[in-house]
Each structure stands twice: as structure tokens, then as C-alpha cells.
Amino acid sequence: MEKVCVLGAGSWGTALAMVLAENGHDTLVWTHRAEQAEEINNLHTNKKYLPETVLPANLHATSDIAKAAMHAETIVVAVPTKAIREVCEKLTVELTRKVLFVHVSKGIEPDSLKRISEILAESLPAEYVEEIVVLSGPSHAEEVVLHHPTTVTAACANIDAAEKVQDLFMNQFFRVYTNEDVIGVEIGGALKNVIALAAGITDGLNYGDNAKAALITRGLAEISRLGVKMGGNPFTFSGLTGMGDLIVTCTSVHSRNWRAGNLLGQGMKLPEVLDQMGMVVEGVRTTKAAYQLAEKYGVAMPISTELYSVLFNDVEPKVAVDALMMRMKKREIDDMKH
Ligand SMILES: NC(=O)C1=CN([C@@H]2O[C@H](COP(=O)(O)OP(=O)(O)OC[C@H]3O[C@@H](n4cnc5c(N)ncnc54)[C@H](OP(=O)(O)O)[C@@H]3O)[C@@H](O)[C@H]2O)C=CC1
Ligand SMILES: O=C(CO)COP(=O)(O)O
Numbered sequence: 053m054e055k056v057c058v059l060g061a062g063s064w065g066t067a068l069a070m071v072l073a074e075n076g077h078d079t080l081v082w083t084h085r086a087e088q089a090e091e092i093n094n095l096h097t098n099k100k101y102l103p104e105t106v107l108p109a110n111l112h113a114t115s116d117i118a119k120a121a122m123h124a125e126t127i128v129v130a131v132p133t134k135a136i137r138e139v140c141e142k143l144t145v146e147l148t149r150k151v152l153f154v155h156v157s158k159g160i161e162p163d164s165l166k167r168i169s170e171i172l173a174e175s176l177p178a179e180y181v182e183e184i185v186v187l188s189g190p191s192h193a194e195e196v197v198l199h200h201p202t203t204v205t206a207a208c209a210n211i212d213a214a215e216k217v218q219d220l221f222m223n224q225f226f227r228v229y230t231n232e233d234v235i236g237v238e239i240g241g242a243l244k245n246v247i248a249l250a251a252g253i254t255d256g257l258n259y260g261d262n263a264k265a266a267l268i269t270r271g272l273a274e275i276s277r278l279g280v281k282m283g284g285n286p287f288t289f290s291g292l293t294g295m296g297d298l299i300v301t302c303t304s305v306h307s308r309n310w311r312a313g314n315l316l317g318q319g320m321k322l323p324e325v326l327d328q329m330g331m332v333v334e335g336v337r338t339t340k341a342a343y344q345l346a347e348k349y350g351v352a353m354p355i356s357t358e359l360y361s362v363l364f365n366d367v368e369p370k371v372a373v374d375a376l377m378m379r380m381k382k383r384e385i386d387d388m389k390h
């Protein structure tokens with residue numbers, strides 16, 4: 053039995069804390085809202101994020117970050133990308149020993165263009181960091197809490213650390229693979245949200261299945277193109293954290309990114325959409341990062357670029373789709389390289 057703390061009691065943090073508690077680990081979830089910690093401790097529910105779920109009685113919560121830091125040998129960071137620096141700052145003052153960090157967030161920071169493991173390495177004191185492992189893959193919280201079969205990947209250049217995380221989480225409904233390619237895993241996990249927003253838009257426009265298959269396939273082409281240029285292993289992009297997560301996020305009604313895109317495609321404006329979602333839609337900020345990364349690395353990312361113009365330059369979704377369809381003629385396979 054390990055002592056594990058999960059930072060963030062949103063849908064994913066809570067679902068993963070549930071997996072860990074069910075695996076017999078001494079699991080504490082930290083939330084920045086005291087009333088939510090009380091709800092988890094006293095009622096064993098988290099109604100805002102997982103309204104139908106009864107949490108295991110051995111899952112405990114706290115809103116005291118000092119307690120969270122004291123408790124853990126392993127810390128799972130499960131807050132949205134934009135909250136990570138702030139949470140690390142709070143945590144840093146409470147750390148007293150080396151901890152294995154696992155992060156499960158899927159984003160890239162705009163402007164700095166940092167991946168999550170880079171943000172963590174920058175924000176946490178090196179002497180208290182044993183390793184940083186990313187856990188990612190096709191995994192909606194709503195299905196994990198129902199014990200539906202789910203597969204994910206734990207990635208770290210130090211394969212022993214990845215295997216330790218594999219052992220912590222793995223059970224009969226939650227299967228964990230390992231990979232050494234942190235860049236490929238983080239880029240695939242972040243950028244699939246961008247393509248899922250676009251897939252939601254075409255569904256909102258009622259463009260049907262051909263359009264969605266096109267977005268998934270050409271989306272994977274542009275994710276791989278960028279990811280390889282950044283140093284990722286090309287094979288990672290056809291794995292769970294690439295193609296796998298892209299498929300689930302572009303096709304599942306559970307996806308907040310797909311749902312947000314769907315509302316945009318139906319004509320709703322971005323601020324209204326985000327208001328209505330009430331949960332993180334990582335793809336919005338990541339679209340800005342993708343747009344900047346495409347420029348920085350000189351890689352063609354037409355879907356991300358058109359989505360950027362819809363989200364941030366008020367271009368009509370239909371006009372953006374027309375622009376994608378009317379790009380100059382390309383070879384399918386040669387095009388993957390450039
Ligand atoms: N949901 C899923 O199925 C999956 C999600 N992920 C990824 O996991 C990450 C977290 O997503 P998810 O749990 O779904 O998000 P949610 O929107 O469901 O929950 C986010 C949680 O983080 C908390 N939070 C937000 N800002 C801060 C802050 N500054 N300090 C402390 N806590 C904060 C929120 O608190 P409050 O309630 O106060 O807003 C909430 O508890 C994202 O990167 C997402 O892409 C990955 C795989 C699956
Ligand atoms: O990453 C996810 C599934 O693997 C969750 O996707 P959404 O954030 O779009 O809900």
C-alpha cells in the first residue's frame with residue numbers, strides 16, 4: 053500500500069483517486085474548496101463533477117495543502133494546465149521530502165509553449181522531485197468510475213518510475229502501459245483537444261461522418277508532424293496517447309472539448325460556450341499554443357490554424373471549414389513530412 057495524494061478534485065482527479073483507493077492505496081485528494089472536501093469525507097460524493105458516483109469510504113479529502121504534502125510519497129497533479137503553476141507554488145512551501153510526481157493534465161502553456169512536465173520541473177524544487185511521470189490516454193472519467201475497461205500510458209524517460217506508476221494504477225478495468233517518450237505522449241494528449249474542438253464544430257454544422265473522419269485523420273497528421281519535429285517518437289502518435297485519445301475525444305459525448313466545439317458549430321459564441329461548460333475545456337488555450345508552436349517549428353498545422361481564427365479572430369466556423377477544403381492541392385503521404 054502506498055500513500056498517494058491527488059491534487060485537484062475535478063472529474064479526472066476524483067476518478068483517479070477512486071482507482072487508487074480501490075487499489076488499496078492510502079489516498080488523499082486535495083481540493084482548494086473546503087466544502088468539497090467535507091462533501092467527499094462525509095457524503096462520499098462529488099456532485100458537481102461526478103453526480104452519479106458514490107466514492108469509496110477509504111477515499112479521504114482535505115483542503116489543507118500542508119496535510120496533502122505531508123501525506124504523500126506520490127503526488128498526482130490533476131488540475132487544469134492554467135492552474136498548475138499556482139498549485140505548485142502553494143505545494144512547494146510545504147514539501148519536506150522527495151516525492152514521485154505524476155501528472156494527468158492535457159495542455160500546453162501558451163506563450164511559454166511549455167509542456168506540463170516542463171512546467172512542473174520549473175515550478176517544483178528539484179531536491180524534492182524523485183521523477184515526473186505523465187499518465188495519459190483515452191480515458192473519460194465518467195466511464196472510469198463505472199469500471200469500464202480503459203487503457204492508458206505512463207511515460208517517463210526513467211522507465212522504472214513509469215513502471216512504478218503502472219503498478220500503482222493498474223487493475224482489471226484500468227490497464228496501464230509504459231512508454232519512454234514523454235514529448236510524444238504530452239504532445240498527443242494536448243493537441244487531440246484542439247482537433248476534438250474542430251470535430252465538435254463540424255458535428256455542430258451537421259457535416260456528418262466523412263468530415264469527422266477527415267478531421268481525425270488529418271488532425272493526427274498535423275499532431276504527428278509537430279510532435280516529431282519537437283522530438284517525439286513517430287510511433288507514439290499511433291498509440292493510445294495519440295490516435296487512441298484523438299478517437300475518444302472526437303467521438304465521445306463525454307468530451308468537454310467536443311461538446312464545446314459542437315456548441316460553436318451551432319452558432320454559440322466562445323464566452324457563452326465556456327460559461328455553459330462549467331468544466332475545463334483545455335483545447336481553447338492549447339489552440340493558441342498550437343498556433344504558436346506551428347510558427348515556431350515551421351510546421352503546417354492547417355486545422356489548428358483555422359480553429360485559431362474561429363476562436364480568437366471571430367471567423368465563422370463554416371468559413372474556416374471552406375478554407376480548409378480549398379487549400380492548395382497536396383499529396384497525402386509526402387505531406388506528412390512537411
Ligand atoms: N475529465 C476527464 O475525463 C479527463 C481529464 N483530463 C485532464 O485532467 C485535467 C483536469 O481535468 P478535469 O478534472 O476533467 O477538470 P475539471 O474541470 O473537471 O476540474 C478541475 C478541478 O481543478 C480545480 N481547480 C481549478 N483551478 C484551480 C486552482 N487554481 N487551484 C486549485 N484547484 C483548481 C477545480 O476546482 P473548482 O471546482 O473550484 O473549479 C476542479 O476541482 C485537464 O488537463 C484534463 O484535460 C485527462 C484525462 C481525462
Ligand atoms: O482527455 C480526455 C479523455 O481522454 C477528456 O477529454 P475532454 O477534456 O474533452 O473531456
